[in-house]
Amino acid sequence: MDDLDKLILETLSFFRPLSVEQILLDMDGKKLETMRELTVDDLKLRLNALSTEGILKATQQKGESFWQKNYMGKAKKKSWISKFFP
Numbered sequence: 001m002d003d004l005d006k007l008i009l010e011t012l013s014f015f016r017p018l019s020v021e022q023i024l025l026d027m028d029g030k031k032l033e034t035m036r037e038l039t040v041d042d043l044k045l046r047l048n049a050l051s052t053e054g055i056l057k058a059t060q061q062k063g064e065s066f067w068q069k070n071y072m073g074k075a076k077k078k079s080w081i082s083k084f085f086p
Contacts, residue, residue: 017067019065054070
């Protein structure tokens with residue numbers, strides 16, 4: 001996990017989904033200054049990658065993407081039935 005991933009996870013909440021603009025506004029300014037080469041497209045790529053990994057949950061509202069931390073994180077729990085019948 002790189003510095004951008006850590007900064008994203010520090011910024012996002014379990015309870016309130018945020019858009020890309022809201023994420024940028026809520027990020028720590030001092031840490032963001034060290035990443036001068038960061039673009040909005042890079043941020044969207046990392047957000048989508050983290051949501052594919054199951055760390056974040058992506059939602060769509062009125063044509064705009066929102067992200068929030070996934071409560072279960074990476075661990076996807078299986079039901080006890082699926083252990084016997086995969």
